[in-house]
Amino acid sequence: MAVAGARNALPERLPERMRAVVLHGREDLRVDEVETPRAGEGEVVLRVDAALTCGTDRKVYRRGYHAKMLRPPMLFGHEVAGTIVESRAAAFAVGERVVALNSAPCGACYFCRREQENLCADLLFNNGAYAEYLRVPARIVEKNLLRIPEGMAAAHAAMTEPLACALHAWEDSGARAGDVVAVIGAGPLGLMMMRLAVMDGCRLIAVVKHREQAGMARALGAAEVIEAGAATGASASAEVVAAVRACTEDGRGVDLAVEAVAVPETWQQAVEMTRSGGVVNFFGGPAAGTVVSLDTNRLHYGDMTLKATFHHTPAVCRRAFAMLADGRFDARALLTGEATLDELPEIFRGWGARRGEIKTVVVPHAGMQTQK
Ligand SMILES: [Zn+2]
Numbered sequence: 220m221a222v223a224g225a226r227n228a229l230p231e232r233l234p235e236r237m238r239a240v241v242l243h244g245r246e247d248l249r250v251d252e253v254e255t256p257r258a259g260e261g262e263v264v265l266r267v268d269a270a271l272t273c274g275t276d277r278k279v280y281r282r283g284y285h286a287k288m289l290r291p292p293m294l295f296g297h298e299v300a301g302t303i304v305e306s307r308a309a310a311f312a313v314g315e316r317v318v319a320l321n322s323a324p325c326g327a328c329y330f331c332r333r334e335q336e337n338l339c340a341d342l343l344f345n346n347g348a349y350a351e352y353l354r355v356p357a358r359i360v361e362k363n364l365l366r367i368p369e370g371m372a373a374a375h376a377a378m379t380e381p382l383a384c385a386l387h388a389w390e391d392s393g394a395r396a397g398d399v400v401a402v403i404g405a406g407p408l409g410l411m412m413m414r415l416a417v418m419d420g421c422r423l424i425a426v427v428k429h430r431e432q433a434g435m436a437r438a439l440g441a442a443e444v445i446e447a448g449a450a451t452g453a454s455a456s457a458e459v460v461a462a463v464r465a466c467t468e469d470g471r472g473v474d475l476a477v478e479a480v481a482v483p484e485t486w487q488q489a490v491e492m493t494r495s496g497g498v499v500n501f502f503g504g505p506a507a508g509t510v511v512s513l514d515t516n517r518l519h520y521g522d523m524t525l526k527a528t529f530h531h532t533p534a535v536c537r538r539a540f541a542m543l544a545d546g547r548f549d550a551r552a553l554l555t556g557e558a559t560l561d562e563l564p565e566i567f568r569g570w571g572a573r574r575g576e577i578k579t580v581v582v583p584h585a586g587m588q589t590q591k
């Protein structure tokens with residue numbers, strides 16, 4: 220630890236230029252030299268200790284843009300923990316380790332006043348975690364910058380953002396201990412939902428695509444795992460629904476289904492595998508313009524509750540952070556690799572081909588100790 224501490228020493232002064240992974244367009248990712256960001260009034264600059272890859276970044280990579288971010292060329296990456304190297308914010312000092320969330324609400328709009336800050340009309344986003352240094356805007360410093368306790372690994376702290384999204388959806392779903400919960404989809408967020416369901420004493424039925432994901436779902440505590448395979452279409456879908464129902468008492472269906480794939484077929488499956496009076500949470504974020512058809516007769520006479528949960532609020536971020544800090548949520552199982560900035564373009568290129576990979580820890584500075 221002493222050695223790591225010495226290696227982790229802060230620079231005396233910020234270098235003029237830094238290395239950063241820049242998205243130049245669709246599937247065009249390069250490691251560039253860019254100007255090192257400096258802190259404006261109320262802002263801080265972090266040395267990035269750990270950044271995590273995320274499915275949202277992959278979407279941005281494949282589309283070459285993001286509706287809520289700048290157009291390319293742009294810095295990106297948004298799950299991050301680091302050490303403050305420059306501060307113009309009264310509440311934070313150089314040397315403090317922090318998690319900077321990827322957004323902060325305005326606090327004044329209609330949605331913020333109703334404690335629905337995730338829907339803030341003026342949500343401020345921050346990207347650029349795949350870089351040596353990251354500027355944190357004043358509003359995020361004020362509302363969503365969290366101090367990392369001693370002994371907590373940077374990579375675990377960086378998981379606060381995705382876990383906050385999952386926890387928000389989980390809390391919104393209102394499941395109780397003993398409930399039978401199906402989670403469809405074993406991407407990072409689906410796996411987090413699975414873990415939260417098990418932690419709260421629910422009986423988990425995991426619906427996954429392939430064998431590696433099945434193993435992961437079991438390791439996270441799934442009572443039953445349905446391997447849906449790659450087949451699509453009505454009969455494949457009916458098989459999945461029948462398999463899930465067969466795992467429930469009298470085949471009545473699950474109390475809660477969480478959809479974490481974001482395609483119409485799995486939205487329909489989620490509704491069809493849920494019992495009358497049950498809850499469905501559409502947690503996956505589909506592409507704009509996606510349309511789905513559902514059996515409205517069953518929705519009405521089955522007294523179904525359909526809901527969707529998007530993003531996070533400052534309060535839920537703090538609860539997610541606390542779960543990671545005190546070890547209730549073990550981040551280790553979801554961190555499956557480590558990469559330098561130079562290796563990151565290749566990681567994005569090969570995404571999906573390497574099964575069993577969940578999240579990669581990006582370590583921009585050589586010799587950092589980010590995981591324990
Ligand atoms: Zn993310």
Ligand SMILES: [Zn+2]
Pocket residue numbers: 324325326327328329330331336338339340341342
């Ligand atoms: Zn607002």
